[in-house]
Structures are given as C-alpha cells and as structure tokens.
Amino acid sequence: MPSLKDLKNRIESVKSTRKITKAMQMVAAAKLRRAQEAAEQSRPYTERFNNVMGKLASSVGDSAGAPKLLSGTGSDQVHMLVVMTSERGLCGGFNSNIAKMARVEAQKLLAEGKTVKIVTVGKKGRDAIKRDLGDHFIHHVDLSEVKKLGYANAQSIAADILSRFDAGEFDVAKIFFSRFQNVVTQIPTIQQIIPADVSAFDTDEGDGAFYDYEPDEAAILADLLPRGVATAIFSALLENGASEQGARMSAMDNATRNAGEMIDKLTIQFNRSRQAVITNELIEIISGAEAL
Amino acid sequence: MADTVQFDLVSPERLLTSVEATEVQIPASEGDMTAMPDHSPLITTLRPGIVKVTGKSGTSEYIVTGGFAEINGSSISILAERAVARETITQEDFSSMIAEANARLSNAQDAYQNEPGPVDEAAKLLSDMVAIGDEIGLSAN
Numbered sequence: 001m002p003s004l005k006d007l008k009n010r011i012e013s014v015k016s017t018r019k020i021t022k023a024m025q026m027v028a029a030a031k032l033r034r035a036q037e038a039a040e041q042s043r044p045y046t047e048r049f050n051n052v053m054g055k056l057a058s059s060v061g062d063s064a065g066a067p068k069l070l071s072g073t074g075s076d077q078v079h080m081l082v083v084m085t086s087e088r089g090l091c092g093g094f095n096s097n098i099a100k101m102a103r104v105e106a107q108k109l110l111a112e113g114k115t116v117k118i119v120t121v122g123k124k125g126r127d128a129i130k131r132d133l134g135d136h137f138i139h140h141v142d143l144s145e146v147k148k149l150g151y152a153n154a155q156s157i158a159a160d161i162l163s164r165f166d167a168g169e170f171d172v173a174k175i176f177f178s179r180f181q182n183v184v185t186q187i188p189t190i191q192q193i194i195p196a197d198v199s200a201f202d203t204d205e206g207d208g209a210f211y212d213y214e215p216d217e218a219a220i221l222a223d224l225l226p227r228g229v230a231t232a233i234f235s236a237l238l239e240n241g242a243s244e245q246g247a248r249m250s251a252m253d254n255a256t257r258n259a260g261e262m263i264d265k266l267t268i269q270f271n272r273s274r275q276a277v278i279t280n281e282l283i284e285i286i287s288g289a290e291a292l
Numbered sequence: 293m294a295d296t297v298q299f300d301l302v303s304p305e306r307l308l309t310s311v312e313a314t315e316v317q318i319p320a321s322e323g324d325m326t327a328m329p330d331h332s333p334l335i336t337t338l339r340p341g342i343v344k345v346t347g348k349s350g351t352s353e354y355i356v357t358g359g360f361a362e363i364n365g366s367s368i369s370i371l372a373e374r375a376v377a378r379e380t381i382t383q384e385d386f387s388s389m390i391a392e393a394n395a396r397l398s399n400a401q402d403a404y405q406n407e408p409g410p411v412d413e414a415a416k417l418l419s420d421m422v423a424i425g426d427e428i429g430l431s432a433n
Binding site: 041044046048051052150151154210214220223234 | 369
C-alpha cells in the first residue's frame with residue numbers, strides 16, 4: 001500500500017505528463033494544418049503533371065526506344081526500397097506501420113532471391129528496420145535540419161536515386177510512405193517510381209485533342225520522367241508530413257485522456273487512504289479514552 | 293472566338309497565379325513564343341526565362357527556371373520547377389538560382405567528361421539564367 005506522500009507525488013507527476021502531452025497535441029494540430037495546406041497547394045502541379053505524363057506515356061509508351069525510366073531495364077533483379085519516415089518519435093504507430101510494411105516487402109523480395117537495397121529518409125524508420133535489414137542499407141537522407149519541406153529536398157533525393165539508376169545500381173525503385181486520409185487514419189502505401197507506373201497517370205482524355213510537341217515527344221518525355229520521380233517523392237514527403245502530425249495528434253490526444261483517467265483513479269485512491277488514516281487515528285483515540 | 297484564355301502558373305509548392313489572359317509570352321526551349329486564345333494544342337519544355345502574361349488588368353511577369361507548358365485552345369498551364377513574380381524577386385533568390393545552375397554545370401563537367409552534350413546543356417542553362425539577370429537588373433555574381 002503506497003503511503004499518502006507517494007500517492008501525492010504520483011498524482012503530481014502524472015499531471016505534469018498530461019500538461020506535456022496536451023501541449024504536444026496542440027503543437028501537432030498547428031503543424032498538421034500547415035502540412036495539409038502544403039499538400040493542398042502542391043496538388044494542382046501534381047495533377048497537371050500526371051495528366052501530361054499520361055498523354056505522353058500513352059503515345060510513346062510501347063515503342064522500343066522508350067526511355068528506361070518508363071520501360072524499365074528489362075530485368076527486376078535488384079530492388080531499391082526508399083523508406084520514408086519521420087525524424088521524431090511519439091507519433092503512435094506511424095513509423096512502425098511504414099517500417100513493418102517495408103520489412104514485409106523486403107523479406108518477400110529476398111525470399112524470391114532478389115537483391116534488396118534500402119535508402120532511408122528519416123531516422124526513425126532507419127532505427128526500426130536496422131536490426132533485420134541493416135545489411136541492405138545503402139544511403140540515408142537526414143531531414144532533421146529541415147524546417148520547412150521544399151521541392152528542393154525532393155529534388156536532391158530524386159537526383160541521388162536517379163544517379164544510382166543511371167549507374168545501374170538497381171532495376172526497380174519503390175517508395176514507402178503513409179498516405180494521409182484523416183487525423184485518425186493514415187494508410188501506409190507502396191508506390192513504384194522506377195519504372196514509372198503508367199496506370200498512376202491520369203490518362204482519361206476528354207477533349208481528344210492532338211498535341212504538337214516541341215521538341216519531339218521522346219525528348220520531352222526524357223525531360224519529364226526525372227521530374228516525375230522528384231514530383232512523386234515530393235508529394236510523398238508532403239503526405240508523410242501531414243500523416244506524421246496527424247498520427248502524433250491522435251496519439252497525444254489518447255495520452256492526454258489516459259493521463260486524465262489515471263489522475264482520477266489516483267485521486268480516489270488518495271482520498272480513500274486519507275480517510276482510512278483518519279479513521280484509524282479516531283479509533284486509536286477513542287479506544288485510548290475508553291481504556292482510562 | 294474567345295478573347296481570353298485561362299492561364300495557370302503552378303510550381304510544385306503552390307499555385308502562383310490563375311487568371312484570364314489575352315496573350316502569354318512563353319520562353320520555350322526552342323525559342324520564345326506567344327500563345328493567344330485558340331492556340332493549337334501544344335506541349336513544350338521551357339528554358340529559363342521570363343513569362344509575360346497580358347490580361348485585362350495589365351501585364352505581369354514571372355521568372356521561371358525551366359519546366360514545361362501545356363497549351364490548348366481554352367487553357368494554358370505552365371508547370372515551372374521554380375517560379376517567382378518579377379516584382380518580388382530578390383537578389384538572394386536570383387543568386388540561389390544562379391548557384392543551382394552553376395552546380396549543375398560543374399556536376400555535368402564531372403560526370404560527362406567525354407560527352408559534350410550534357411555539359412553544353414548545363415552551360416546553356418547557366419547563360420540563360422545570366423541573361424535573365426541582365427534583363428531584370430540583378431547581378432549574376
């Protein structure tokens with residue numbers, strides 16, 4: 001049975017924990033709003049981009065001279081997995097969900113006898129899969145110094161991936177991130193970026209217009225495909241940012257509520273013990289008086 | 293014939309402008325062009341330059357560093373990797389664009405020592421950037 005003083009200390013400590021989680025929840029809410037805005041603002045670009053890519057890919061797509069970024073290298077022996085997670089913890093299952101998905105995919109590929117290479121973005125995911133897949137790490141992108149995610153960040157990641165592709169280091173690249181649905185739901189997602197997944201582009205062509213291309217289709221496509229990689233990575237980073245804050249917000253909301261429940265429980269226990277002590281003292285006094 | 297066309301300028305980070313325009317001057321990779329309403333459908337890549345939009349409320353100009361444009365009869369969309377309105381561009385912005393172009397040139401020089409193609413491309417990009425600087429009165433150094 002804890003003493004009254006122990007209980008009092010315990011209640012104080014849980015109260016301050018609740019203050020912290022509450023503050024973190026509010027910070028996450030503010031950041032979430034900003035992250036959502038950023039994701040919202042990138043949407044017009046992504047939509048138009050995919051639209052144009054769709055037009056181009058459908059006209060050049062199947063020809064023999066199609067760029068490797070679209071048609072692939074002709075083999076799928078070496079897979080590169082780009083695992084995007086957050087730089088900070090305390091965000092519920094966000095990081096572990098992505099890490100779990102990456103681990104399952106990597107093990108499946110390894111079981112098929114493929115080679116797996118892993119690039120991690122964000123240190124939490126790196127820590128989570130290091131034990132099982134640490135041997136496969138080839139690169140790590142540290143975004144902990146980045147205050148506001150910009151397209152430049154996505155571009156530098158894309159540039160690194162593309163130079164590895166050009167050097168023939170891998171055949172297929174996939175990104176792992178969490179798609180933001182709402183504050184309570186984030187969906188861990190795999191997206192193939194190299195070779196480009198044509199079905200992801202918006203190919204419905206309402207006006208049926210024939211476009212002129214300047215320079216020719218193949219040259220434009222060769223110019224656009226690397227940008228497509230950067231665009232896919234950028235929107236994944238933004239989705240991930242929003243997901244992270246959403247996950248943190250709901251995790252901290254839960255923590256705050258649990259702390260409140262714990263305080264209630266401890267307070268009842270504290271009051272009961274206090275009452276028991278008083279009753280005991282009374283009994284002692286009364287029985288002492290009776291004995292006289 | 294419609295006398296205006298919907299013009300959108302978007303960068304990956306945001307939608308910069310969306311207006312009704314009567315004509316848009318575009319720095320396409322194979323030469324400047326001016327697109328007017330009911331232009332035939334065209335997709336083109338851009339070189340670094342100045343996009344000049346003329347609408348009912350006057351003319352506005354934007355510095356773009358590359359990207360591509362999609363034109364059809366009823367709309368013109370420019371997807372630029374980096375775009376800044378001419379009034380708001382600062383020496384700092386411009387210097388970072390120049391630094392980027394410089395870095396690309398030296399990368400190309402390192403990576404393709406025996407192929408002039410990519411190096412020339414990067415050098416052209418840089419000289420385009422410097423030309424913009426002259427045009428808008430900012431120093432390239």
